[in-house]
Amino acid sequence: MQTIELNKVRKCYDQFVAVNDLSFGIEQGRVFGLLGPNGAGKTSTIRMMIGITVPDSGQINLFGKPFARKALNKIGYLPEERGLYKKMKIIDQLVFLGELRGMTNAASRQKAMDWCKRLEIDAWVEKKVEELSKGMQQKIQFIASLLHDPDFIIMDEPFFGLDPVNATLLKDVMLDLKKQGKTILFSTHRMDQVEKLCDSICLINRGTAVLQGDLKTIKSQYGKNNVQIEYEGNGDFLDKNPLVSAYNNYGNYVEVRLAPGADAQQLLRMVADRSRVNKFELMEPSLEEIFINTVGKTDA
Amino acid sequence: MHNTLIIAKREYLERVRQRSFVIMTFFIPLLVIGSSVLPAMLATRGSNTPKHIVVVAAERGTAEAIRSRIEQHQDEDQAASPAPGVDKKRGLPSTHFTVDVSTDLSDAARTGLTQKVSQKQLDGFLWAAPSDISARKLTFVTRDLSSLVDNAVLGQQVSDALRREALKSKGLKEGDIDAALEPVNVEAQSPLGKNAPDPQKMVVATLTMVLVMYMTVLLYGINVMRSILEEKTSRIMEVMLSTATAKEMMAGKILGVGAVGLTQVGIWAAAAGVFAIYGVASTGAMNVVRDVLNPTLLIYFGVFFLLGYILYSTLCAAIGSMVNSEQEAQQMQFLVMMPMILSIVFIVSILQNPNSGIALFGSFFPFTAPLVMFTRIAVQGQAGELWWQIALSIALMIGTIYAMVWLCGRIYRVGILMYGKKPTLPEILKWIKYA
Numbered sequence: 174m175q176t177i178e179l180n181k182v183r184k185c186y187d188q189f190v191a192v193n194d195l196s197f198g199i200e201q202g203r204v205f206g207l208l209g210p211n212g213a214g215k216t217s218t219i220r221m222m223i224g225i226t227v228p229d230s231g232q233i234n235l236f237g238k239p240f241a242r243k244a245l246n247k248i249g250y251l252p253e254e255r256g257l258y259k260k261m262k263i264i265d266q267l268v269f270l271g272e273l274r275g276m277t278n279a280a281s282r283q284k285a286m287d288w289c290k291r292l293e294i295d296a297w298v299e300k301k302v303e304e305l306s307k308g309m310q311q312k313i314q315f316i317a318s319l320l321h322d323p324d325f326i327i328m329d330e331p332f333f334g335l336d337p338v339n340a341t342l343l344k345d346v347m348l349d350l351k352k353q354g355k356t357i358l359f360s361t362h363r364m365d366q367v368e369k370l371c372d373s374i375c376l377i378n379r380g381t382a383v384l385q386g387d388l389k390t391i392k393s394q395y396g397k398n399n400v401q402i403e404y405e406g407n408g409d410f411l412d413k414n415p416l417v418s419a420y421n422n423y424g425n426y427v428e429v430r431l432a433p434g435a436d437a438q439q440l441l442r443m444v445a446d447r448s449r450v451n452k453f454e455l456m457e458p459s460l461e462e463i464f465i466n467t468v469g470k471t472d473a
Numbered sequence: 474m475h476n477t478l479i480i481a482k483r484e485y486l487e488r489v490r491q492r493s494f495v496i497m498t499f500f501i502p503l504l505v506i507g508s509s510v511l512p513a514m515l516a517t518r519g520s521n522t523p524k525h526i527v528v529v530a531a532e533r534g535t536a537e538a539i540r541s542r543i544e545q546h547q548d549e550d551q552a553a554s555p556a557p558g559v560d561k562k563r564g565l566p567s568t569h570f571t572v573d574v575s576t577d578l579s580d581a582a583r584t585g586l587t588q589k590v591s592q593k594q595l596d597g598f599l600w601a602a603p604s605d606i607s608a609r610k611l612t613f614v615t616r617d618l619s620s621l622v623d624n625a626v627l628g629q630q631v632s633d634a635l636r637r638e639a640l641k642s643k644g645l646k647e648g649d650i651d652a653a654l655e656p657v658n659v660e661a662q663s664p665l666g667k668n669a670p671d672p673q674k675m676v677v678a679t680l681t682m683v684l685v686m687y688m689t690v691l692l693y694g695i696n697v698m699r700s701i702l703e704e705k706t707s708r709i710m711e712v713m714l715s716t717a718t719a720k721e722m723m724a725g726k727i728l729g730v731g732a733v734g735l736t737q738v739g740i741w742a743a744a745a746g747v748f749a750i751y752g753v754a755s756t757g758a759m760n761v762v763r764d765v766l767n768p769t770l771l772i773y774f775g776v777f778f779l780l781g782y783i784l785y786s787t788l789c790a791a792i793g794s795m796v797n798s799e800q801e802a803q804q805m806q807f808l809v810m811m812p813m814i815l816s817i818v819f820i821v822s823i824l825q826n827p828n829s830g831i832a833l834f835g836s837f838f839p840f841t842a843p844l845v846m847f848t849r850i851a852v853q854g855q856a857g858e859l860w861w862q863i864a865l866s867i868a869l870m871i872g873t874i875y876a877m878v879w880l881c882g883r884i885y886r887v888g889i890l891m892y893g894k895k896p897t898l899p900e901i902l903k904w905i906k907y908a
Contacts, residue, residue: 187903225714225890242718250715256708261487272479273716317712 174237176201176325176356177222182231184217191217193380194231199356199373201324204347206371206388207360208464214380215360216253219327223250236324246275249323253330253360255314257302263289263313264298267320274321281320288316292342308339315343319350326350329360344370364460374460378468392457395466399458400429400437406448416440426452430462476717477725484700484729489736498737501688502744523569524596524623526615527586529578531603535638536574539601542634543570543627570627578602590614599631606635676824679851683844685738686778687817690843691810693734694785697726701793701889702802710889719886727786734782742771773850773863780870781843784877785809791881794888801895812840820848827852833862839873842866880905 178198184191192214199205207215220226222233224242235244258266264285271281289295292312302310311334318326331347332340347370351357359367368388375385384391403426411420411427416435421428431437441453458466488494530536575582589595597615605611611631613624633654640650704710713722788809796802816835823832827849835845846866853859887904888896896904 220890223715224718225711245716248715250712252708252711252715254708254711256704256710256712258487258704258709259707269479269483270712273476273713275475314712 174201175199175234176236177358178234179218179222180232180234182218182221182228182233184214184221184226184229190380192221192228195377195380195382196231197375197382197385199358201356202351202354203372204351204357204359204370206364206367206374206460207358207377208362208364208367208374208460209377210362210468213362213377215362215377216329217380218377219250219329219358219360222327223248246321247324249318249321249326251314251318251326251328251331253333255311257310257313257317259303260301262299262301263294263305266302267298267313267317270317271320276321284320284322285316288319291346292316307334308336311335312339312343315346319346323355325356325358327358327360330363331359331361332363332366340366364464368460376464376467384463384467388460391463395458395463397455397457398431398433399456399462400431400440401452401454401456402427402429402444402450403452404444404448404450408448410443410447414440414443416443428462430458474721476721477728480713480717480722480725481729481732484726485732488696488730488733494733494737497692498740501685501692501737502741504688523571524617525571525573526596527573527575527598528601529575529582529586529598530601530606531576531578533574533576535601535606535635536576538638539599539631539634540572540574542637543572543630546626546630587614590616599627601631601635675852679824679848680820682774682851683817683820683848685741686774686781686847687813687844689734689738690778690781690785691813693730693782694789694810695806696733697730697786698789698793698802698806699799700730701726701790701885702796702799705794705889705892706797714889719889720882722889723787723790723882723885727783727790730786731779731782734778738778770851773847776867777843777847780867780874784839784843784870784874785813787874787877787881791884791888794885795891795896795901797892797895812838813844816841816844820844823848824852836862836866837869839870842870 175198180196181194182192182196183194195214195218207218209215217226221228222235223245224240233240235241236247238244261269264282267285267289268278268281271284272278274281276284286295286298289298292315294309294312297305297309302313305313315331318328326347328347331343335343347357357370359371361367371388373385373387374391376383408422408427411417411422411429416432416439417429418432418435419430429440431440437455441450444450444453528536528539530539583600586595586598590597593616596617597613600612600614613627615624617623636654637650640653641647645653704713717725789806792802792805792809796805819831819835823829823835823845826832832845832849835841836849846863850859850863883905884901
């Protein structure tokens with residue numbers, strides 16, 4: 174069953190087309206990445222999925238049925254704009270949000286405590302939100318979206334502002350939820366952060382889907398025409414080289430996209446002639462690269 | 474509905490638990506009492522030091538008559554009034570005057586006296602030249618031009634004395650003069666007869682209730698706006714919106730804050746009741762409560778308070794959703810609160826003329842109706858032809874509330890997700906049209 178299905182969904186604000194006939198679906202139990210640069214229409218799309226706004230045209234099916242507000246209790250949403258009542262105690266806040274999602278007071282209190290223990294902030298539940306650090310507030314927000322045990326979890330920029338320790342903590346929770354058969358949608362412009370988590374993706378730019386499908390299939394289509402090289406010495410082989418169509422220098426290493434039909438072995442020999450090669454690896458393109466490539470093409 | 478109640482409950486509990494709620498509950502009655510009773514108390518106290526004045530007239534007899542009148546008034550005053558310095562009959566305070574007389578009407582004498590007044594050797598002098606008396610226009614030279622009450626009392630006494638002198642010169646006897654000049658009291662009475670409340674108490678009670686209504690409607694309307702603005706700036710809107718609709722949120726907020734307002738007014742009413750029954754000056758206060766605060770009037774108070782509150786808080790909710798900062802909110806809130814402030818400005822005129830055109834307009838214009846209509850009900854009673862006006866006023870308010878909830882709901886729905894710059898009027902009109 175498809176947890177959610179968008180069919181030619183369109184939303185305009187005035188003259189501006191925020192979402193342009195967008196269609197995609199997410200199979201139950203899959204992790205889906207809704208990717209795109211800032212202002213691509215990701216948040217506008219999500220807002221329609223959860224009924225904050227209504228599409229101008231097109232159809233949205235939730236859990237196999239046309240959109241109905243009743244189904245919203247099975248959705249957990251972490252908005253990009255994080256927000257909590259600053260002066261309210263953590264536990265009261267979580268109970269309130271749980272109650273809003275149809276849980277009883279006692280049940281949401283119990284769940285909230287369980288989650289706070291799991292995310293290691295149970296010592297803070299009696300504190301007010303304004304006394305917490307950004308990272309802790311982020312965790313509370315995360316708990317608030319999972320409290321009612323939703324079947325479909327939507328996370329807008331989930332790792333924004335988290336340190337690596339907490340990011341890993343949350344990532345583990347997400348993987349665990351995936352194991353439980355939950356459907357998860359990530360929306361982000363930081364593709365490197367979700368690349369490893371997603372089963373399938375939809376890349377959108379200016380409200381239009383430019384690339385979508387199974388992540389592995391997409392990557393294999395692009396083939397292994399990328400090379401990561403770690404070297405010491407002269408780097409002038411990168412410029413004006415017919416074998417290199419583009420490169421990205423990260424300082425410690427360089428990522429090279431091969432020109433169409435170029436032989437990687439030839440490049441290796443060329444580099445080895447001039448400098449010490451510590452690493453030379455053929456790899457799949459990163460999502461970011463695919464994205465830049467695709468968006469660049471559509472923009473042109 | 475379920476969501477609305479949860480939101481209202483949160484709003485209510487969070488607010489009632491706040492320290493500011495407790496403080497306001499005590500502070501507002503103090504403010505109301507302070508602003509109505511204190512100035513009156515201060516004004517009636519008069520000054521403690523006697524004022525030394527000189528009465529100058531052509532004939533010693535005239536001057537003496539004026540002096541004895543002023544001094545006699547002071548004696549009556551002390552005999553009649555339980556509180557020193559307050560004239561019970563007129564409710565006017567009096568300052569004690571020490572009066573000297575003089576018959577020197579020369580320019581030099583006038584200059585001398587004027588100088589003495591300037592140099593504070595004298596508090597004032599009354600110049601009663603015969604030509605001035607016949608022109609019925611005397612001059613009282615004093616530094617205390619702003620002592621309106623003192624000067625008015627003095628004027629009354631002087632004019633009384635001169636009237637008596639005139640009658641005496643026509644050969645009337647002292648007793649006849651007293652009888653002729655004895656003032657006649659005209660008591661205003663309602664058609665309800667003796668059962669009607671004492672008009673003075675009624676006006677005081679009405680004004681107090683109107684002030685309480687004004688303050689609570691404004692206070693809680695602004696509270697709704699603030700708390701929406703706070704939700705907007707803390708960006709919790711989207712979390713809420715993923716389960717509750719904008720309409721549920723707005724309704725919950727208005728209900729919750731309104732319940733806090735009712736709780737507060739309830740506490741005041743209960744406290745007033747307890748105070749009236751067990752309080753120190755129990756008899757007087759109890760009379761006010763028994764005479765004026767009849768249950769029907771209290772019900773009207775509740776009805777008009779609620780309607781006024783819902784109307785204003787809906788508007789405030791729309792404003793709260795539109796703006797992005799306190800400063801922006803304050804500019805807008807003043808516009809909205811204008812009709813409320815205007816009703817207070819006109820309330821005295823409406824008390825004077827409860828059936829004037831302005832009073833009628835105020836009763837039917839939904840944004841002034843809560844205060845104006847309630848005032849008229851309190852003053853005129855619910856009898857007679859007023860009932861259809863009450864019905865029309867309430868009907869118009871309910872109709873406007875419906876329209877406002879629809880309109881403001883649409884503004885709110887879009888506004889809460891709009892951050893950044895303040896919307897222009899065309900933009901707001903566009904929001905209303907969005908699906």
